[in-house]
Amino acid sequence: MDTYTQDSSGIFSLGGFSFQMRVFVYYMLTLKKGMQIEFETIDDVNIRKLKHQEIDKYDDNFVSKIVGNDTNVAVQVKRTSITESSVLKVLLNWIILESSENAISKYILFTHDEYKNSDILFSKSAEEQYEIIRKSTKGSKALITKVKKMYTDFESFEKRFNSIKSKYEFISINDMDEKIDENCSEHFRKAGINKVVYYDRIKELLKHVTVQIMESINRKKPYILSYPDFIKLIEDICSRMTEQITLPHYSDFKKLHSVDFNDLSIANSREYKQLLACNLPQPLIKIHLGYGEYYKDLRFRYMETNKLANIENIEETTYENYIISKHKLEIEGRDFPYNRFQETMNRSNTFAENDQIRFGSGIYLTKNEIENNQISWEDEENETT
Structure with a gap:
C-alpha cells in the first residue's frame, strides 16, 4: 500500500x-x-x-x-x-x-x-x-x-x-x-x-x-x-461527494481528461503495452486507459480523506479476480491475454461504486510502479507463471 x-x-x-x-x-x-x-x-x-x-x-x-x-x-x-x-x-x-x-x-x-x-x-x-x-x-x-x-x-x-x-x-x-x-x-x-x-x-x-x-x-x-x-x-x-461516498462524475472526468496517444508517457506506459497485447482496437484501449485515470484520480481522493481501506478492498478484490480468472483459463487451456483481460474485467467487485472504478482498478494495477498485486494480461519474461 x-x-x-x-x-x-x-x-x-x-x-x-x-x-x-x-x-x-x-x-x-x-x-x-x-x-x-x-x-x-x-x-x-x-x-x-x-x-x-x-x-x-x-x-x-x-x-x-x-x-x-x-x-x-x-x-x-x-x-x-x-x-x-x-x-x-x-x-x-x-x-x-x-x-x-x-x-x-x-x-x-x-x-x-x-x-x-x-x-x-x-x-x-x-x-x-x-x-x-x-x-x-x-x-x-x-x-x-x-x-x-x-x-x-x-x-x-x-x-x-x-x-x-x-x-x-x-x-x-x-x-x-x-x-x-x-x-x-x-x-x-x-x-x-x-x-x-x-x-x-x-x-x-x-x-x-x-x-x-x-x-x-x-x-x-x-x-x-x-x-x-x-x-x-x-x-x-x-449527494455524490460526502464523507462516506466519493463518486466523481465519470462523464465530466472523461471529457476533461482525454487520452492522447501522441503523448509518449502514454505510448511508453506498461498499462498501454499490456492492453496492446490483448489485441484491442485503439478506441477500446483509449476507453480503458481513461478508466485507469479515473480510478487513479479517485484513489488520490480516497487518500486525501483517509479512506485507505477503500483502496485496499478494491485493489485486493481486483487482484483476486485476476488470479481466479488466470487459474480458470489455465485449466481450460484458454489462458491468452485477451481472455485473461476479459475474464478479470467481467468479475464483480462490490467495493467499487461503479463499473468505471471496477474496470479502472484493473488497469491501474497493470502500471509499472505497482510493487504488490501487479496484474499482467500478458506475462513478461521476468515473471514466474
Missing part, C-alpha cells in the same frame, strides 16, 4: 481551471430565484475545436450574462494584459449588446491583478473611438465593420457609448479562489463537513460547468443555467 501525506495547500487551489470558468462560477453562485446565468460566444468567430486549457487565450470572444427580472449584467473576462486594441473589441461587443432588444443594466470588465491592468476602456473619447471605427477597412465579417454599419452618424454612436459608460464597472482581483470559497460555503455545507470533501465539491462544480461550456462553445450554442437547474446541480454534487 502506498504511503501518503496530506498536503492541505493543494486542497484549496483551483488553479487547474481557467480564469474564465472560475469567474463564471463566481457569478453563478450568486444566482437567486428567478435568475439565470448565460455563457455565449460572441463576434461570430470561427473557433476551432477548443480545449478547456486554452479558453483564456480566446477571452475576447466570450461574454457571460446574469439575467433576472430587473437584472441583465454583461461580464467580459480578461486574463491577459489589456491593450487599446483589446478594449476596443470589448467596447464593440458591448455596443452591439447595448443595441439589442434586451438592454444591459450593467457592464463589467473583470481581470486578474497579476497583469496589473489599468482601467483604460474609456481612455479614448467617443469622438476618437468613432473615428477609429469610421476609418476601419476591415472585411464585412469583422466586428468593427458590423458596428460601422450600425452607426453611420456620430450622435447615435455617442449615445450608446455614454450609456455603456454610465453602467460600467472595472474589477481586478487576485483572490478568485477565496471568493469562490466564500460563495460556496453555504451551498456546499462548509461548516459541517470535512474540508477535503468540501473542496472536492467545488472542483466537481467547476469540472461540470467547464464541460458544459466547452460543449456549448463547440456547438456554437449559448450555455444557459437557470436557478432551479443550479440548485439541482448543487444537490447532485452534495
Whole structure:
C-alpha cells in the first residue's frame, strides 16, 4: 500500500481551471430565484475545436450574462494584459449588446491583478473611438465593420457609448479562489463537513460547468443555467461527494481528461503495452486507459480523506479476480491475454461504486510502479507463471 501525506495547500487551489470558468462560477453562485446565468460566444468567430486549457487565450470572444427580472449584467473576462486594441473589441461587443432588444443594466470588465491592468476602456473619447471605427477597412465579417454599419452618424454612436459608460464597472482581483470559497460555503455545507470533501465539491462544480461550456462553445450554442437547474446541480454534487461516498462524475472526468496517444508517457506506459497485447482496437484501449485515470484520480481522493481501506478492498478484490480468472483459463487451456483481460474485467467487485472504478482498478494495477498485486494480461519474461 502506498504511503501518503496530506498536503492541505493543494486542497484549496483551483488553479487547474481557467480564469474564465472560475469567474463564471463566481457569478453563478450568486444566482437567486428567478435568475439565470448565460455563457455565449460572441463576434461570430470561427473557433476551432477548443480545449478547456486554452479558453483564456480566446477571452475576447466570450461574454457571460446574469439575467433576472430587473437584472441583465454583461461580464467580459480578461486574463491577459489589456491593450487599446483589446478594449476596443470589448467596447464593440458591448455596443452591439447595448443595441439589442434586451438592454444591459450593467457592464463589467473583470481581470486578474497579476497583469496589473489599468482601467483604460474609456481612455479614448467617443469622438476618437468613432473615428477609429469610421476609418476601419476591415472585411464585412469583422466586428468593427458590423458596428460601422450600425452607426453611420456620430450622435447615435455617442449615445450608446455614454450609456455603456454610465453602467460600467472595472474589477481586478487576485483572490478568485477565496471568493469562490466564500460563495460556496453555504451551498456546499462548509461548516459541517470535512474540508477535503468540501473542496472536492467545488472542483466537481467547476469540472461540470467547464464541460458544459466547452460543449456549448463547440456547438456554437449559448450555455444557459437557470436557478432551479443550479440548485439541482448543487444537490447532485452534495449527494455524490460526502464523507462516506466519493463518486466523481465519470462523464465530466472523461471529457476533461482525454487520452492522447501522441503523448509518449502514454505510448511508453506498461498499462498501454499490456492492453496492446490483448489485441484491442485503439478506441477500446483509449476507453480503458481513461478508466485507469479515473480510478487513479479517485484513489488520490480516497487518500486525501483517509479512506485507505477503500483502496485496499478494491485493489485486493481486483487482484483476486485476476488470479481466479488466470487459474480458470489455465485449466481450460484458454489462458491468452485477451481472455485473461476479459475474464478479470467481467468479475464483480462490490467495493467499487461503479463499473468505471471496477474496470479502472484493473488497469491501474497493470502500471509499472505497482510493487504488490501487479496484474499482467500478458506475462513478461521476468515473471514466474
